Structure formats: C-alpha cells, structure tokens
Amino acid sequence: MKRGTQRLDELTILFAGDSGDGMQLTGGQFTITSAFVGNDLATFPDYPAEIRAPAGTLFGVSGFQIHFGATEIRTPGDQCDCMVVMNPAALKVNLKCLKEGGSIIANTDSFNEKFLKLAGFTSNPLEDESLGRYQVYSVPITKLTQNALNDLNLSQKHIDRTKNFFALGLTYWMYNRPMEPTLNWIKEKFAKTPEFVEANTRVLKAGHAYGETTELFTVRYEIKPAQLPKGKYRSITGNEATAWGLIAASVKSKLELFLGSYPITPASEILHELAKYKNFKIRTFQAEDEIAGISSAIGASFGGALGATTTSGPGMALKTEAMGLAVMLELPLIIVDVQRGGPSTGLPTKTEQADLLQSVYGRNSEAPIPVLAASSPTDCFDTTYEAARIALKYMTPVIVLTDGYIANGAEPWHIPSIDDLLDLTPKFETNPENFQPYRRDPVTLTRPWAIPGTRGLEHRIGGLEKDNLSGNISYDPDNHDYMVKIRTKKVENIANDIPLAQTDGDGSGELLVVSWGGTYGSVNSAVHNKRSEGLSVSHMHLRYLNPLPNNLGQILNNFKQILVPEINLGQLVKILRDKYLVSAIGFNVVRGLPLRALEIEETIDELIKRG
Amino acid sequence: MNTPIVPTQKYTTKDFQTDQDVRWCPGCGDYSILAQTQRVFPELGIPKEKIVFVSGIGCSSRFPYYMNTYGFHGIHGRAAAIATGLKLSRPDLSVWVTTGDGDGMSIGGNHFIHACRRNIGIKILLFNNQIYGLTKGQFSPTSVEGQITKSTPYGNIDHPFNPLLLALGTEATFVARTLDRDPKNMQYVIKRAAEHNGTAFVEIYQNCNVFNDGAFELWTEKGTKDDNVVVLENGLPMIFGKNKDKGVRLNGFSPDVVSLTDGKYSVNDLIIHNEKDPMLAFIIAGMSNNPALPRPIGIVHAIEKPTYESLIQKQIDTLTAKQGEGNLEKLFNHGQTWEIK
Numbered sequence: 028m029k030r031g032t033q034r035l036d037e038l039t040i041l042f043a044g045d046s047g048d049g050m051q052l053t054g055g056q057f058t059i060t061s062a063f064v065g066n067d068l069a070t071f072p073d074y075p076a077e078i079r080a081p082a083g084t085l086f087g088v089s090g091f092q093i094h095f096g097a098t099e100i101r102t103p104g105d106q107c108d109c110m111v112v113m114n115p116a117a118l119k120v121n122l123k124c125l126k127e128g129g130s131i132i133a134n135t136d137s138f139n140e141k142f143l144k145l146a147g148f149t150s151n152p153l154e155d156e157s158l159g160r161y162q163v164y165s166v167p168i169t170k171l172t173q174n175a176l177n178d179l180n181l182s183q184k185h186i187d188r189t190k191n192f193f194a195l196g197l198t199y200w201m202y203n204r205p206m207e208p209t210l211n212w213i214k215e216k217f218a219k220t221p222e223f224v225e226a227n228t229r230v231l232k233a234g235h236a237y238g239e240t241t242e243l244f245t246v247r248y249e250i251k252p253a254q255l256p257k258g259k260y261r262s263i264t265g266n267e268a269t270a271w272g273l274i275a276a277s278v279k280s281k282l283e284l285f286l287g288s289y290p291i292t293p294a295s296e297i298l299h300e301l302a303k304y305k306n307f308k309i310r311t312f313q314a315e316d317e318i319a320g321i322s323s324a325i326g327a328s329f330g331g332a333l334g335a336t337t338t339s340g341p342g343m344a345l346k347t348e349a350m351g352l353a354v355m356l357e358l359p360l361i362i363v364d365v366q367r368g369g370p371s372t373g374l375p376t377k378t379e380q381a382d383l384l385q386s387v388y389g390r391n392s393e394a395p396i397p398v399l400a401a402s403s404p405t406d407c408f409d410t411t412y413e414a415a416r417i418a419l420k421y422m423t424p425v426i427v428l429t430d431g432y433i434a435n436g437a438e439p440w441h442i443p444s445i446d447d448l449l450d451l452t453p454k455f456e457t458n459p460e461n462f463q464p465y466r467r468d469p470v471t472l473t474r475p476w477a478i479p480g481t482r483g484l485e486h487r488i489g490g491l492e493k494d495n496l497s498g499n500i501s502y503d504p505d506n507h508d509y510m511v512k513i514r515t516k517k518v519e520n521i522a523n524d525i526p527l528a529q530t531d532g533d534g535s536g537e538l539l540v541v542s543w544g545g546t547y548g549s550v551n552s553a554v555h556n557k558r559s560e561g562l563s564v565s566h567m568h569l570r571y572l573n574p575l576p577n578n579l580g581q582i583l584n585n586f587k588q589i590l591v592p593e594i595n596l597g598q599l600v601k602i603l604r605d606k607y608l609v610s611a612i613g614f615n616v617v618r619g620l621p622l623r624a625l626e627i628e629e630t631i632d633e634l635i636k637r638g
Numbered sequence: 639m640n641t642p643i644v645p646t647q648k649y650t651t652k653d654f655q656t657d658q659d660v661r662w663c664p665g666c667g668d669y670s671i672l673a674q675t676q677r678v679f680p681e682l683g684i685p686k687e688k689i690v691f692v693s694g695i696g697c698s699s700r701f702p703y704y705m706n707t708y709g710f711h712g713i714h715g716r717a718a719a720i721a722t723g724l725k726l727s728r729p730d731l732s733v734w735v736t737t738g739d740g741d742g743m744s745i746g747g748n749h750f751i752h753a754c755r756r757n758i759g760i761k762i763l764l765f766n767n768q769i770y771g772l773t774k775g776q777f778s779p780t781s782v783e784g785q786i787t788k789s790t791p792y793g794n795i796d797h798p799f800n801p802l803l804l805a806l807g808t809e810a811t812f813v814a815r816t817l818d819r820d821p822k823n824m825q826y827v828i829k830r831a832a833e834h835n836g837t838a839f840v841e842i843y844q845n846c847n848v849f850n851d852g853a854f855e856l857w858t859e860k861g862t863k864d865d866n867v868v869v870l871e872n873g874l875p876m877i878f879g880k881n882k883d884k885g886v887r888l889n890g891f892s893p894d895v896v897s898l899t900d901g902k903y904s905v906n907d908l909i910i911h912n913e914k915d916p917m918l919a920f921i922i923a924g925m926s927n928n929p930a931l932p933r934p935i936g937i938v939h940a941i942e943k944p945t946y947e948s949l950i951q952k953q954i955d956t957l958t959a960k961q962g963e964g965n966l967e968k969l970f971n972h973g974q975t976w977e978i979k
Contacts, residue, residue: 063976208974252978261975271969278966285727287719305957307964310726310950314719315752322716322749323723326692329710330728352713442970479708479724479731482687487656487703489711490695499658500703 032203032247037096039104040198042191043121044113044134046080046089049191053111054091055437056195060208061095062262062439065252068095069403069548071103071621072435076292076375083137083145088120097251101548101555103436105623109201111194113137113168115146130162132197134190136169164243168193175233176226185223189230196234203249206231256441263440265404265433266293269337269363270300272411274307276361277333280419280451284309285327287320288337292375293431294365297337317345321362325349328358329488331455331478333415335361339431340369340382347390350424352490354394354514357465357474359418359425359453362396363411366430366544368619377619378432380544381595386426387573387602393511395518397421398573400428402547405440407433410570412448419453421521422473428572430594432621433545459483464498472517519574528576532558532565535585538634541611542592543569543599546622550592553627562635572599580607588634590614592627649680656706667818667844668697668765672704674824679705682732682832689732692721694741696772697846698765701736715746718753721760729947732832735762739780740770743799747779754808756946757836763828764801764841769850787849802923802938805839806916812838813919813939818845819858823869823935830937836945857933870922870936875908878932885909886925886932893925895932913940 040057042050051072058070071092080087094104109130112118114137125131138151152158153165172190192209199206209231217223238244263271277284288298290313302311310327314320321336328334338346343364353360366382368374386398397417401410407429414425456462456475464486465474477484486498494501495509530539532554542550547568554566567582569575583589583603589611591600597613604611614630616622654676662668679689689707693699695714702709712720717735725733735742742750742764753760769787770776776789777796785794805813812834816827824842831838843854857867868878868886876886883899885908896903912918919939925931958964 059974063974065976065978211974255978257978259971259975259977261970261973274964274969275966278964283727285723287723304964304969305950305954306961307969308954309964310954312723312726314722315748318716319719319722319749319752322712322719323726325712326710326720326723326725327727328723329690329720330724330731332727334723334727348713349716442975445966445970479690479728480687482685485687485706485708487658487709487711489693489702489709490713491711 030245030247032249034249034251035096036098036250037094037100038109038202038248038250039092039094039107040202041090041092041107041110041121041124042194043088043090043110043117044191045082045116046075046077046087047082048089048113049188050089050091050113053191053195054093056209056212057198057204058093058437059212059262060199060204061093062260063208064204065255066095066097066250067100067253067255067439068093069100069103069438070094070436071432073620074376083114083116083142085116085120085146088117090117090121095250097253099253101552102624103621105625109198111198113191113194115142115148115152118152119146119148125161127160128162130164131158132164132166132194134168134194135165136167166197166237166243171233171237172230175229179222179226181222181226185226189226192227192231193234193237196231197238200235200238201244201247203247206235255439259442260439261442262437263405263408264296264435264437265401265407265429266296266365266435267300268405268407268440269401269411269427269429269434270297272408273301273333273335273361273415274304274309275408275448276412276415276451277307277309279448280333280415280453282331282333282453284335285324285332286311286335286337287314287323287327288312289314289317289320289342291317291339291342293367293434294337294339294342294363296434297363297365317342318349321346321349324360325353325356325358328360329356329478331476333361333419334359335363337363337365339365339367339375341372343382343385350396351390351392351394353424354390354396355490356488357422357514359422359476361411361414361418361425361427363427363429365434366428374619376431378430378545378621379594379617379619380428380430380546381598381617382428383543383572383595383598384601386428393515395515396424396426396573397518397521398426398428399570400544400572401433402544402568402570404433404436404438408440413570416449416451417521419451420473420524421471421517422476423518428544430545455481456484457481462486463496464488465493466496467513472513472520522574522577525571525574525576527578528567528569528582530565530567530582533563534565534582536565537563537586537638538588538590538631539565539567539583539586540590540592540627540631541567541569541599541603543572546592546594549622549624550627552624553631556624556628557631562631564631564635569599572602575606583607583609583611588612590630590634592622592630594622649686651676651680653686654679654706656704658703660704661700662697663848665847666697667767667846668701670818670821671763671765671824671842671844672701674821675705675828678825678828681829684732684832688730689734690724691734691736692717692724693736694746696738696741696770698736698738699741715741715744716749717741718746718749718760718762722749722753722758725758725760726947726950729759729951733760735760737762737764738771739764739766739768739778739801743779743801743804751804751808754805754810754837754839757811757943758946759836761831761834761838762840764839765844766801766841767844767846767850768798768853769846771846771849775849800923800926801841802926803920806919806923806939809916810839810939811836811941811943812937813923814839814937815841815843815935817843817854817858817935820935827937830940834940836943866932868932868934870911870934870938872911872913872937875905875910877905877908888921891921893921893931895930913937916941
C-alpha cells in the first residue's frame with residue numbers, strides 16, 4: 028500500500044488522559060519539538076486541581092492542546108484536528124472539541140469495562156458506530172509499551188509510566204517531527220538512572236516505528252516551518268517569561284531582585300523559576316503567607332532592592348492592605364497576579380480575567396496603582412520588564428496581570444538582544460543638603476529613593492499621612508487633600524510616558540473590538556477572519572489599563588460600535604464607559620477557558636448586521 | 639557630601655533623638671524604653687545610617703519616628719515581615735522591630751513565630767502592656783484571665799500567651815525579658831540583643847498608665863520587686879530577695895522557691911543559670927505561669943546558630959562559584975533554541 032504525505036498549513040492536536048498519565052509532559056515535548064522545527068504555535072494546558080485524581084474519572088482528565096503551523100498562530104485552536112486519548116474519560120470530555128472528520132488515536136487497552144463505566148459509556152465507542160464521523164485509530168498502547176520493555180528489569184509501575192512516550196512517538200511519525208529533541212531531553216532528565224533513559228528511548232522509538240510499519244495509517248502530514256522573523260528562538264511559557272522579565276529587569280537596573288512569595292496556583296512556577304538562579308544574586312523568600320510575601324518585598328525595596336511579589340486572585344485579596352502601604356510609601360514594587368477562576372478558591376487551575384477592577388480600584392481610600400496586562404506567554408516578558416521600568420522611574424507599585432492560560436501556555440520566543448533592553452538603572456539620593464524625603468521631581472512627581480546605609484539621609488517613612496516635603500506625620504487637612512491628589516496625578520502622568528494605543532485594521536469604521544490580557548489571540552484571529560471577509564471591523568488591544576493611553580478616547584470615537592470581549596462579566600467595558608462615556612458593549616463568557624475565536628466572530632457578525 | 643562624618647564612638651544619646659514631638663501619654667512606660675535605647679545605642683559602635691527601626695501599628699509602633707536612624711512605620715502586625723525582607727536584602731543593616739502585644743502577638747503572631755524560627759538577624763522588642771492602648775482599652779493576647787477591659791466587661795476568658803514560651807517554642811536563639819522600670823537591666827538586655835547573631839527577642843513589661851495601670855507593679859516597684867523578681871545571670875545561681883536570702887531550685891522538673899536561711903538548702907542546691915541550655919530555658923520561661931514563683935528577667939536563652947541571611951548568601955556563593963555570575967545572554971540561550979534564517 029502506497030502511503031502519501033499531505034501538506035497542511037496548520038493543525039491542532041490534543042493529548043488527553045488521566046492526570047497521572049503524563050499528558051502535560053507529552054504536550055510539552057511536542058511543543059518543544061514543533062518549535063524546534065520552526066512552526067509557530069500556541070498551547071493550552073488544561074488540568075484538574077487534583078494532583079492525582081482517581082484513575083479513569085471524568086474530573087481527573089488532563090489535557091494539553093497544541094496549535095502549530097506554517098502560518099501565524101494566534102490561539103491554541105478552537106477545535107482539534109487530532110486527539111490522542113489515553114482512556115474513555117478523556118474521549119468523553121474532549122470529543123465535543125474534535126472537528127468533523129478529525130482523528131482519534133485511542134489507547135484500546137484502557138477501554139475496558141471499568142473505565143468505560145466510569146466515563147459513562149454504555150457501550151465501547153471504539154466498537155459501536157458512535158464515532159462514525161471521525162477517523163478512529165485503535166492502538167493497544169499499554170500492551171505495545173510492555174512488549175517494547177519486556178526484557179528490561181522494570182516494575183509494572185515504571186513501564187506504565189512510559190506509555191505516554193509511545194503516543195508521542197506515534198504522533199511524531201504522523202506529523203513528521205524529529206525525535207532528537209525529546210531523545211536529548213530523556214538523556215538529560217534521567218541522566219542518573221540509565222535504565223529509564225533506555226526505557227523511554229525505546230518506547231518513543233517503538234511508537235514511531237509503529238506508525239511506520241503498521242498499515243493502520245494511510246497518510247502522514249507535513250507542516251512546514253512558519254515565516255517568523257529571522258533570529259534565534261526558544262519555547263517559553265508565560266510564567267517562565269515573567270520570571271525572566273524580572274531577572275532581566277534586575278540585571279539592567281543593577282538592583283538585586285527580591286521575590287517575596289507564597290505558593291499559589293497558577294503562579295508558583297514563577298517562584299520556582301527564580302529560585303533556581305541564585306547566581307544572579309536573586310533572593311527568593313517563600314514567606315509564611317501572602318501578606319508576608321508582599322510585606323517582605325516592600326521591606327527589600329526600602330533597602331534598595333528590586334522588590335517583587337507573585338500571586339493569584341485570593342493572594343491579591345490578602346495583599347491589598349500592603350499595596351496601599353506601598354502607594355503611601357511611594358516605593359517601587361512589582362506585583363504579579365496570575366489570574367484564575369474565582370471568586371474565593373474558585374477554579375484554581377482554570378483561567379479568567381476578572382481581577383481587573385480589583386487591580387485598578389480594589390483598595391481602601393484613593394490608592395492609585397499602574398496596571399499592565401500581558402497578552403501572550405512571550406508578552407509576559409515584555410510586560411513585566413515594562414512594569415519594572417515604570418515602578419523604578421515613578422517610585423510606585425505596579426500590578427502585572429497575566430492569567431492561567433498564558434502563564435501555562437507556551438509559544439516561540441524571539442530571544443531579545445541584551446543590548447536592546449532599556450537601561451533601568453535608578454538614581455539613589457545621596458546628597459544630604461536640603462534633603463526632603465517627599466520632595467518631588469517636577470516632571471515625574473516622584474520622591475527621591477534614599478536607602479539605609481546612606482549617611483546623613485536618615486529619615487522615617489510610614490503609612491500615616493505625611494507632610495508633602497518632610498514626610499513627617501501630618502494631620503493637616505489641606506496637606507492630605509494635596510497628597511491624595513498628587514499621588515493620583517503622579518500615576519495619571521505616566522500616560523505621557525507610554526505608547527499610544529494602536530488599531531489593528533483601520534483607524535475608524537463600523538466596529539472596534541477592544542481587548543486586554545490573554546484574550547488577545549482569540550480576538551485578533553476573529554477580527555482578522557472577519558476583515559478577510561470584508562467587514563469593517565478593527566482590533567485594539569490594551570497593555571496599559573491604568574493609566575490608559577492618551578489617545579484612547581479619540582480612537583473609540585472613530586467607530587460606530589465598540590465590542591469588548593472579556594472572560595468576566597464586563598470589567599474593562601465599565602472602565603471605558605466611565606472614562607469616555609461611550610456605549611461599548613461586552614461579550615462575556617466565564618467558563619474558565621480561553622475565549623473561542625468562533626464565538627467572537629459570530630458576535631461581530633451580529634453587531635455589524637444590526638448596524 | 640557635606641555632612642560631617644561622625645565617628646560612631648563619639649555618638650551621644652542626643653544623636654539618636656529626632657525633632658518630632660513624642661506623642662505617648664505622660665507617664666507611659668514607652669518613654670523609658672525610648673530613653674534606654676537612645677542611651678545604649680551610642681555604645682553599640684554601629685553607624686547611625688546602618689540602623690533601621692521597623693514597626694507595625696500601635697503605641698509601640700510610633701517608636702521609629704523618635705529614633706534618629708532610618709525608620710519604617712508599617713501596617714498592623716507586619717513589621718516582622720517587612721524587617722525580614724529588609725534584612726535579607728541588606729544583611730549589612732542593623733534591623734530592629736518595635737512591636738506590642740496586640741501588633742506582635744495577635745495580628746502579627748504568624749510573622750513573629752516564623753521570623754524566630756528562621757533565625758533572621760532582626761531584633762524584636764515587644765512592648766508588652768497586656769492591653770490595646772491605641773484603640774483605647776480592649777484586651778490583648780497577653781491580657782490575664784479575668785481582666786476587665788472595654789471588650790471584656792465581665793472579665794477576659796482568653797488564656798494569655800506567655801511570649802517567652804512562644805518564642806522558645808519556635809526554637810528562637812535569643813530570648814530575654816526586661817522591665818520598663820529597670821533601666822540598667824534594659825540597657826544590658828538591649829545591648830546583648832544588638833550583639834546577637836540571629837533573631838533576638840526581648841519582651842519588655844511596659845506599664846500602660848491609662849488603660850492597664852499597675853499591671854506589672856509587683857515586679858517593678860521598689861517595695862515588692864526584690865522579693866518577686868529573679869535576675870538571671872549566666873553561670874550564677876538563681877538567688878533573689880531583698881536580702882539575697884531566697885533561691886530557685888529544681889524539684890524534679892519543677893522550679894521551687896527555697897529559703898537560704900533556714901538551714902535546709904544552700905546556694906549549691908539552686909539552679910545555675912545557663913543561657914545555652916534549651917530545656918532550662920523552657921523551665922525558666924514557664925515560671926511566669928506560676929504566681930508562687932519569682933518573675934525571671936534578663937537573658938533566658940542565647941545560643942549561636944547560622945542565620946537565615948547567611949544561609950542564603952552561602953547558596954548564592956556556592957552557585958556562583960559553580961556556574962559563574964548570572965549572565966542574561968547565557969540564560970536566554972541555554973537549553974533548546976533554534977535559528978530562523
């Protein structure tokens with residue numbers, strides 16, 4: 028039988044199985060390999076909050092979706108072309124995301140009576156007619172894995188753990204991916220246990236060979252490298268990019284980085300990542316709670332370090348009072364909120380963007396804080412770096428919003444040249460002559476940063492209202508009025524020091540879609556698709572949410588209609604209506620998942636039809 | 639720089655005073671603590687600019703405004719956490735926390751125990767007046783059972799913390815107690831705390847003459863003090879009494895008061911204080927729970943252990959020796975990368 032190779036522009040694959048099946052690892056390897064061959068890509072890891080949920084259950088299903096291609100990839104894909112399902116529950120949960128005619132690679136060994144029942148199937152879908160609309164490949168992955176390792180002296184548990192590599196090897200064959208990146212990873216990862224190197228290598232190759240030798244698969248696919256800008260690339264997740272943004276800011280400001288943080292999903296990886304790089308003089312302090320996390324960072328910042336704290340929604344709530352202190356003290360501080368489903372504990376492993384109002388307004392009294400949001404995994408680097416610039420230049424806490432989706436998702440990162448990164452070196456006050464802790468720079472309105480150890484500048488600051496020059500406690504009514512207003516003005520003035528908002532598409536027209544944060548990819552694809560159909564629609568994505576860019580109101584007024592899609596019940600839309608008195612409308616779905624481009628497109632159609 | 643460089647040995651008490659009006663109530667025990675601190679700091683040999691006082695909220699937390707050093711008046715309960723971040727990033731500084739029984743034991747209790755257990759080189763002065771003063775008279779975590787306060791009109795039913803036992807429970811490396819009315823002992827204790835390498839915890843009995851007047855008078859007033867306070871001196875037997883005629887001995891695991899004049903016991907039967915003995919520290923700290931025993935003041939426990947900041951520095955040095963100083967170029971390009979031409 029002659030087998031052909033079909034060329035595709037882009038493709039979406041999903042690996043799904045039990046949370047103990049290693050699907051996140053499998054997806055991660057597929058990502059790195061696809062990035063390595065030069066595809067553009069976006070990923071969506073989706074896993075339960077339980078670490079090892081009971082095997083075979085619907086709620087224990089863990090998935091990793093990768094959208095990769097020879098074209099520009101903006102989202103992890105609304106629907107899949109191919110899904111690898113390690114058990115019936117994985118099939119049940121994900122089937123609705125499979126395209127008509129898509130492929131299913133199923134591990135038949137786990138389609139047994141017990142697991143079928145747990146997944147709620149009354150008959151085996153691989154054997155009845157129910158999957159007739161799809162291309163089903165039934166592969167006894169568990170058995171084939173065992174066969175490959177028969178002669179090795181490994182426990183059943185260890186053998187079972189390698190079966191995800193069989194699936195990975197098979198997909199490498201199907202989609203023409205090289206095995207080398209993963210083989211190298213195996214060698215490095217298991218360097219201390221040669222038997223695991225042997226086992227994983229064999230199983231990966233066995234999966235690949237299975238594709239090659241069985242006649243089950245009639246076609247292979249080829250996805251050419253994308254036309255990305257020239258340069259050196261690596262794959263990076265949002266949380267890694269945030270951590271590296273902080274490291275870069277530390278190097279370029281010549282300040283030692285201090286991270287005060289408390290473990291919380293989905294932000295902990297930033298702490299893990301930074302804890303590795305002690306040779307950058309980074310001090311990571313895993314505090315006793317969220318409050319100590321931010322308080323210690325403020326203390327470090329008082330001492331002249333680059334203070335940062337990282338958290339998610341519930342932790343933001345706990346840090347609120349200390350944020351107000353940082354506003355009062357006017358010390359630089361970076362607060363990263365990796366948003367997750369809420370309120371309360373909510374959906375710890377799922378994404379949401381409902382902390383915007385909390386970030387902009389959620390403190391007692393008038394406590395203005397600049398707020399920036401990252402739009403994609405790699406943008407976490409740039410946004411964090413920019414937050415550090417603003418924090419240091421304006422002596423202010425800055426909030427960086429990312430979310431569970433971009434924090435865990437990965438994409439190719441065009442490695443920046445170190446020399447191109449802006450110098451962030453701050454100026455410490457050293458001159459005791461006429462020193463006043465709250466004397467402001469006439470342009471930036473910032474107070475001097477005078478750190479302990481500087482002779483002659485001994486001074487006291489605190490959370491009580493201060494005299495506008497000396498920083499001494501002041502209960503004077505007019506002084507308080509002045510201080511409340513000057514703190515706000517200082518933050519508002521930052522608008523003069525940030526890029527103007529830009530539209531993707533035309534600068535005026537029928538409909539403007541405004542987005543912020545991790546919905547960038549879905550919204551941008553939706554707008555591009557609709558523009559290619561000739562609709563008068565443009566996209567504007569905002570990184571700066573407080574203060575907003577100076578030209579924003581003007582742009583909003585150039586469009587007849589304004590649509591604001593958000594994974595919340597309408598937060599940016601409230602701010603826009605409030606500030607610019609525009610009749611913007613929201614598109615709001617709060618499922619704990621990224622927005623689908625398709626549903627945004629439908630809304631665009633509707634609005635334009637209505638006119 | 640135009641400021642004259644003041645050699646540290648020439649500091650006087652005045653050098654540590656600020657131009658701020660001290661706003662404690664007349665007669666408050668805090669005045670004495672401030673005076674003793676300002677008196678003893680010139681002797682420490684630490685340049686003024688290297689000293690930072692950090693506080694939370696409460697009467698005690700106004701302290702930093704009155705010390706002419708660097709100062710940081712934080713938020714309620716968080717002084718230890720703020721000081722932790724400051725000390726970890728600036729181990730060269732002498733970092734002091736002034737706190738009270740509400741700020742340090744209640745809202746800040748968590749930060750207090752963790753600072754102690756980590757052995758971070760901060761000095762914590764706990765002004766214990768067994769009452770909330772700044773909020774005008776509610777009971778605190780050290781208020782005694784039955785105490786009538788604004789929020790306990792029928793008597794306090796909370797069992798109080800024994801701050802010394804709490805600190806020892808975290809295996810703190812320096813635990814001491816002193817009295818607002820005993821300047822000499824306070825100066826000695828503060829000096830020892832300053833010299834200690836690691837977390838130093840000092841409980842100071844401090845009279846709030848407005849909301850809890852006389853709470854400690856048995857141990858601070860001339861007529862009763864000698865017969866009710868035992869001053870701890872390392873290597874010496876625990877003798878007390880106006881005529882040095884009483885002592886504390888161990889009866890099993892329990893301390894007992896014995897007379898040195900009735901012929902039954904001599905100095906040789908008494909507990910010899912040993913700052914380094916952790917079990918003895920628990921026994922001495924526990925004496926406060928027994929009204930039949932004298933109240934111990936002085937250094938209860940003082941041992942040497944590596945500080946948290948030195949352990950971090952060690953990890954930084956080790957990794958730097960192994961991998962070289964951090965290099966962004968190397969970081970960005972390590973592991974799997976690819977080139978698009």
